[in-house]
Amino acid sequence: MRTALVLGGGMAGLLAARVLNDHADDVIVLEPDDIEPDRPRQRRGVPQSAHAHILLGRGRQILDDLFPGLFDEMIGDGAELLDFERDGGWYADGLRRVAVPGDDMLSMTRPFLEWHLCRAVLALPRVRSLRARVAGLTFTAGRVDGVRIARVDDSGAGGPDGSERLAADLVVDATGRSSRLGDWLREGGFEAPPRRRVGSDIGYATCLFRREPGQRLAGVRAAHSTRTLRSGKPGASSLSPVEDGRWIALTTGFADDRPGRCYDEFVARCLADVPPMRELVRDCEPLGDVAVYRFPASVRRDFHLLERFPAGLVALGDAVASFNPVYGQGMTAAALHAEALDQWLRSAPDLRRPAGPYFRKVTAVVDNAWKTSAEQDLLLPHVAGKLTVSQKAQLYVRDRLIDGCITDMEVHRMFLDVVNMRTGPQALRRPSILLRALRAPRRRSALPSGR
Numbered sequence: 001m002r003t004a005l006v007l008g009g010g011m012a013g014l015l016a017a018r019v020l021n022d023h024a025d026d027v028i029v030l031e032p033d034d035i036e037p038d039r040p041r042q043r044r045g046v047p048q049s050a051h052a053h054i055l056l057g058r059g060r061q062i063l064d065d066l067f068p069g070l071f072d073e074m075i076g077d078g079a080e081l082l083d084f085e086r087d088g089g090w091y092a093d094g095l096r097r098v099a100v101p102g103d104d105m106l107s108m109t110r111p112f113l114e115w116h117l118c119r120a121v122l123a124l125p126r127v128r129s130l131r132a133r134v135a136g137l138t139f140t141a142g143r144v145d146g147v148r149i150a151r152v153d154d155s156g157a158g159g160p161d162g163s164e165r166l167a168a169d170l171v172v173d174a175t176g177r178s179s180r181l182g183d184w185l186r187e188g189g190f191e192a193p194p195r196r197r198v199g200s201d202i203g204y205a206t207c208l209f210r211r212e213p214g215q216r217l218a219g220v221r222a223a224h225s226t227r228t229l230r231s232g233k234p235g236a237s238s239l240s241p242v243e244d245g246r247w248i249a250l251t252t253g254f255a256d257d258r259p260g261r262c263y264d265e266f267v268a269r270c271l272a273d274v275p276p277m278r279e280l281v282r283d284c285e286p287l288g289d290v291a292v293y294r295f296p297a298s299v300r301r302d303f304h305l306l307e308r309f310p311a312g313l314v315a316l317g318d319a320v321a322s323f324n325p326v327y328g329q330g331m332t333a334a335a336l337h338a339e340a341l342d343q344w345l346r347s348a349p350d351l352r353r354p355a356g357p358y359f360r361k362v363t364a365v366v367d368n369a370w371k372t373s374a375e376q377d378l379l380l381p382h383v384a385g386k387l388t389v390s391q392k393a394q395l396y397v398r399d400r401l402i403d404g405c406i407t408d409m410e411v412h413r414m415f416l417d418v419v420n421m422r423t424g425p426q427a428l429r430r431p432s433i434l435l436r437a438l439r440a441p442r443r444r445s446a447l448p449s450g451r
Helices: 013-020 057-066 070-076 110-122 179-186 265-271 275-283 330-346 358-374 388-406 409-419 425-429 431-441
Strands: 004-005 025-031 080-083 088-092 106-108 127-132 132-140 143-151 163-168 172-173 196-197 202-210 222-227 237-244 245-254 290-295 298-303 313-315
Touching: 004 143, 004 163, 013 025, 013 057, 013 110, 013 127, 013 172, 013 222, 013 330, 025 132, 057 070, 057 143, 057 330, 070 106, 070 110, 080 237, 088 388, 106 237, 110 127, 127 313, 132 179, 132 275, 143 172, 202 265, 222 275, 222 425, 237 275, 245 275, 290 431, 358 425, 388 409, 388 431, 409 425, 409 431
Parallel strands: 004 025, 004 172, 025 127, 088 222, 172 313
Antiparallel strands: 080 106, 132 143, 143 163, 196 298, 202 245, 202 290, 222 237, 237 245
């Protein structure tokens, strides 16, 4: 392959560029934002970058394979390596889940991770970036053979109207959930992929706090708290140490319980949560304003259902499917898509034919993530309305699995394997796991009442 174009310089685009470096002579990342700053910073094209992010276990494995030594470099620059048995606490409705040995996590801000990843990608011998907006695709004989672009100057202003063309043997759409690929396909005489949508309407608020050296809050260095309907209003919160001596704390809510920008409200939510969150706002100094973000719906585009699709084109990351961010699946799903892209290209495909085998691999990744997040959001009262008998049964099983995680290490271990995308959600339906969960004591919420 001579030339590959990657549309988008976020996590998905950077991972795609790393894979394509092994398969193409020239890889060009097209991104209107400046992705080569001299230090980590938030980008306009990533409005959620101010909030807590997590690279799940499977995602870390893939990045470690693609970028040997990168995590050691980030730890040297201030990223925090956490042993969740020793350093962390998982909570459900205020009750601490049993510790599981062997699970760890690398904690950092999203700009810090992207900056290190971008430097590693652009240091590759066959990868370069170009500041440009993509105006559309170009087609020849039923295949995509390039893109039309509008160059962007240092101020971020657009250039010409997209009359400049870049030729390519393969175009990779990594432009995120706002991808215009459906419109571009219609312009070329093809159908847009069918879309599925689950309107979770979640909002989340994040605030940074000063962290003292060696500081622990309620005995832990990191915490993750989920609230089910048993606690009144569902949602989640998290707390973890990040670079530059800071804590990053996040809290979420759905629909009319979405958090706002008011710091007093943020404090009230933390005081009504688990002990580490309460201790945070009592003992630590905030470092700036509360940042908020609203995520209206999980969306997937089912490319595998299209009867006609042009050759020379693939999509990955949020351009294929974007999930409720409270589950933390986005970056790891992008890594799994990049792995699927690598496997497809290593099979020596005929690029004059559509990438059906690639999209089938990606669909398997999306199906598993969708079951873990979007299908669970369908059980939320403001989404489901009156629950059906089947949904009530699903809710009962989910609550019993959560009860099992509080006292049974094997149930919690399997739960964490699913959450970290190391295995599929069907693993939680194994008879042995369900039986252990059903034997666990029933629990009530232990969270403080009210705010």
